[in-house]
Amino acid sequence: MGKQYKLIHCTVNGRAREVMVDVRASLTDLLRNDFRLTSVKKGCEVGECGACNVIIDGECFNSCIYLAVWADGKDILTLEGLEGPGGEISDIQQAFIDEAAVQCGFCTPGAIMSAVEILNEGRLLSDEEIRIRMSGHLCRCTGYENIFRAVKKTMLKRLEARQREQGTGNREQE
């Protein structure tokens, strides 16, 4: 059997893409090599560390153990897709900086994508729930506490902001 390829269509960070993929490629290979999205790290490449974590149709997946051909028809978000219209970084990225949740940075993009999945739910999670939801990431530097604080802080900030907005909204209606 010679080399085998498949033409796939997917959305990556909001942009429609059409690409020919080698059936042997992982999604990590596709995102890094074809799209130069190097926030997607190759850590263990066996699904253990979370460095390659990306969001597919709203859920987190370790892209190292996800075949590139499976991305056909999917909506994929990597850390690069968090960039604001003026090139600014997102609140969760800023919180990672503020809380010193980044040291060498290798685990950071993957961890932030898990945080994004949690934050997108728009609800209040207990400390225990946050820890469980972030447990698919190995960090050799920070000891996790700063990562936990960055996620919790951003969650609370967003919920507060939403409450304020709803508060003004109600007043306007009155």
Place this chain on the structure above:
Amino acid sequence: MYDIKALYEAESVQDAIRLLQEHPKAQIIAGGSDVLVQIREGRRAGAELVSIFGIDEMRGVCYDEDQAIRIGSLTSFSHIAASPIIQEKIPVLGEAVSLVGGPQIRNIGTIGGNTCNGVTSADSASTLMAWDAIVELHGPEGVRRLPIRDFYIKAGVVDLKPAELQTAILIPKAAYEGYYGRYIKYAMREAMDIANLGCSVNAKLSEDKRTIIDARVAYGVAGPVPMRAPSAEAMARGRAVCRETVDAFARAVLDDIHPRDSWRAAKAFREHIAVELAKRALTESIERAGGVIDG
């Protein structure tokens, strides 16, 4: 790049059967969280694969016409845990699969893969055993259904005939109605760890909550495949809800299980833990069923 010889993508169950017939050496890949890791390790390097990942008809949890709970084999662990049906009728299954790996693994790992791999430590397997699950298989000859107990043949080997795939796991109404359960995974870490021992217990109590009408217990890692402990079940069935019953039940598991020494844990330690977990899991099952022990 993975060392994959060829990949065939199935679009439906029938398509998968046809591809498996056309390529008799090909192996099924569902979520790939076992298969891809084994290719990386070299154990399955150079494999021909039939991907069933795209068969959406094999996803989801619903009731079938007999009120049995039907879990599509491709349903991910996180979708099982989030299913309102599972949360209402068999919350313990949602709890068990929420102990698999970490969040990303629970998004990709499927219950079909977790049972077809024939692995004794599989976190869903002991609970499925303990709830008398039925496995549905589709192959060239049509459909067949068999109790999950008979599905396991030996370590790593299940009863899948050539070109057959598992399409669903069913829990009959009689097997879930009135039962309350608890799964305890004994491992060294709370995430990303394989069980040293897994114990799933459930119980059904009489209306006055004083008698155990039925109790079922199954273990992972207490033998080469997940297994029930019938001697223990017999010690509890029809007995009064009390501490003595729970203790007798827990002691009796040693008549059934045969764990082994491994680098993860010694046989004697596993036996000790097995009794303790049985005690705790039955106690909690009884409490969940509304029973009170020694009261």
